[in-house]
Amino acid sequence: MEANAPMDPLTERQSEILRLIRDLTEVSGFPPTRAEIARSMGFRSVNAAEQHLRALEKKGVLEILAGASRGLRVREPRPAGRLGRLMELPVIGRVAAGSPILAEAHVQARYQLDPNLFTPRADYLLRVRGMSMRDAGILDGDLLAVHRSHEARSGQVVVARLADEVTVKRFRRRGYSVQLLPENPDFEPIELDLRQDSLAIEGIGVGVIRSGKGL
Amino acid sequence: MEANAPMDPLTERQSEILRLIRDLTEVSGFPPTRAEIARSMGFRSVNAAEQHLRALEKKGVLEILAGASRGLRVREPRPAGRLGRLMELPVIGRVAAGSPILAEAHVQARYQLDPNLFTPRADYLLRVRGMSMRDAGILDGDLLAVHRSHEARSGQVVVARLADEVTVKRFRRRGYSVQLLPENPDFEPIELDLRQDSLAIEGIGVGVIRSGKGL
DNA sequence: TTCAGCAGTGGAATTATATCCAGTATCGGC
DNA sequence: GCCGATACTGGATATAATTCCACTGCTGAA
Numbered sequence: 001m002e003a004n005a006p007m008d009p010l011t012e013r014q015s016e017i018l019r020l021i022r023d024l025t026e027v028s029g030f031p032p033t034r035a036e037i038a039r040s041m042g043f044r045s046v047n048a049a050e051q052h053l054r055a056l057e058k059k060g061v062l063e064i065l066a067g068a069s070r071g072l073r074v075r076e077p078r079p080a081g082r083l084g085r086l087m088e089l090p091v092i093g094r095v096a097a098g099s100p101i102l103a104e105a106h107v108q109a110r111y112q113l114d115p116n117l118f119t120p121r122a123d124y125l126l127r128v129r130g131m132s133m134r135d136a137g138i139l140d141g142d143l144l145a146v147h148r149s150h151e152a153r154s155g156q157v158v159v160a161r162l163a164d165e166v167t168v169k170r171f172r173r174r175g176y177s178v179q180l181l182p183e184n185p186d187f188e189p190i191e192l193d194l195r196q197d198s199l200a201i202e203g204i205g206v207g208v209i210r211s212g213k214g215l
Numbered sequence: 216m217e218a219n220a221p222m223d224p225l226t227e228r229q230s231e232i233l234r235l236i237r238d239l240t241e242v243s244g245f246p247p248t249r250a251e252i253a254r255s256m257g258f259r260s261v262n263a264a265e266q267h268l269r270a271l272e273k274k275g276v277l278e279i280l281a282g283a284s285r286g287l288r289v290r291e292p293r294p295a296g297r298l299g300r301l302m303e304l305p306v307i308g309r310v311a312a313g314s315p316i317l318a319e320a321h322v323q324a325r326y327q328l329d330p331n332l333f334t335p336r337a338d339y340l341l342r343v344r345g346m347s348m349r350d351a352g353i354l355d356g357d358l359l360a361v362h363r364s365h366e367a368r369s370g371q372v373v374v375a376r377l378a379d380e381v382t383v384k385r386f387r388r389r390g391y392s393v394q395l396l397p398e399n400p401d402f403e404p405i406e407l408d409l410r411q412d413s414l415a416i417e418g419i420g421v422g423v424i425r426s427g428k429g430l
Numbered sequence: 431t432t433c434a435g436c437a438g439t440g441g442a443a444t445t446a447t448a449t450c451c452a453g454t455a456t457c458g459g460c
Numbered sequence: 461g462c463c464g465a466t467a468c469t470g471g472a473t474a475t476a477a478t479t480c481c482a483c484t485g486c487t488g489a490a
Binding site for chain 1: 465475
């Protein structure tokens with residue numbers, strides 16, 4: 001085996017393709033062709049699919065068997081134990097100041113979800129309050145699927161805790177300067193200097209679920 | 216579908232082939248071609264494999280997808296599946312003009328969801344294309360949870376079919392006059408008169424799921 | 431005895447598929 | 461300003477794979 005330890009992170013588009021391959025394989029029983037990928041993604045050129053596959057192979061998450069039709073194999077990291085089946089995710093409501101997010105008291109409900117739905121894995125669902133992320137399609141009352149993490153990359157939606165308040169914002173960082181950006185012109189960005197302000201990343205947003213009424 | 220209740224027993228040779236298909240699929244990640252089967256079995260003619268596949272299909276233990284390379288699916292007697300009261304919802308991608316939404320060809324994936332998540336019950340997930348419902352928090356690529364229904368009330372988000380095109384819009388009706396309203400000022404409302412225009416409601420939106428990309 | 435199912439050979443037409451080539455456009459880093 | 465990476469369109473081509481055809485030979489049931 002070759003060493004692809006660094007494992008560059010996938011772009012959004014690339015993980016979308018990877019998930020599509022997994023899903024189509026699951027449904028049909030065999031991997032898709034380039035043309036099928038292109039059709040599902042809405043590409044008008046099969047080559048767009050081909051290029052993505054090459055990129056995924058280079059990053060070590062996909063195997064391509066030269067010459068074989070549908071010769072794709074997703075390299076599963078096989079997380080310890082359970083691969084498929086269901087996960088039961090807690091729905092976290094209002095988070096009291098000073099207490100950890102996942103405190104039992106905050107759990108409003110538990111839903112069973114298909115783990116394939118989100119990448120990376122969602123650990124809990126946070127009920128979003130307010131309209132500060134409206135233009136990112138995250139509305140009041142929505143459930144934000146959150147992957148627990150203490151780090152974030154610029155551009156990601158994060159769950160952050162500043163001085164005992166938990167908030168959902170888009171994260172941007174340059175050196176010691178961090179911005180927590182709302183996606184709604186009616187709200188003000190939050191500017192932080194890591195040398196003096198405390199900031200704790202609680203997780204990154206990996207999905208949104210909205211049910212009923214708001215629609 | 217078809218009734219293959221009697222299920223003729225397989226011959227020695229046939230179950231050997233079936234086992235081979237299962238094994239090769241397991242190790243390589245995708246089903247074998249006729250040529251590969253022939254080679255593994257020692258046939259000098261690919262047609263020998265083809266004939267066996269036809270026989271297996273006739274006996275109901277194998278599915279052959281015409282035209283698709285490696286289009287073989289072993290009919291498993293449902294290993295674990297159907298757990299509790301989980302529903303398995305199909306994800307519907309691009310809907311070809313003139314074909315029913317739930318045609319098997321449109322299914323991109325299947326996800327297990329907790330039925331409590333949406334009310335009323337979601338029957339399928341439709342992948343939304345375009346930004347015409349942006350201000351309702353429904354973005355390009357989102358999955359719209361749809362409850363099948365041929366009727367809608369004013370104000371609901373509907374999946375409608377007009378002249379072979381499937382679209383997601385907000386529904387408004389006064390007498391014979393129907394409006395299909397985008398939630399984005401860049402798009403034009405669609406005005407219909409039920410006395411002359413054809414309109415088919417395919418379902419009403421009961422939820423939204425977004426995974427990854429938009430975030 | 432004829433017929434249907436089983437188990438193959440051999441060849442060939444036609445798709446399906448992978449893969450290459452030449453472009454366009456945007457983005458962030460050096 | 462140039463470069464590599466990303467994300468595509470569009471067309472061409474060789475080959476991988478399905479599928480049809482015409483055969484041979486066996487066996488057991490009607």
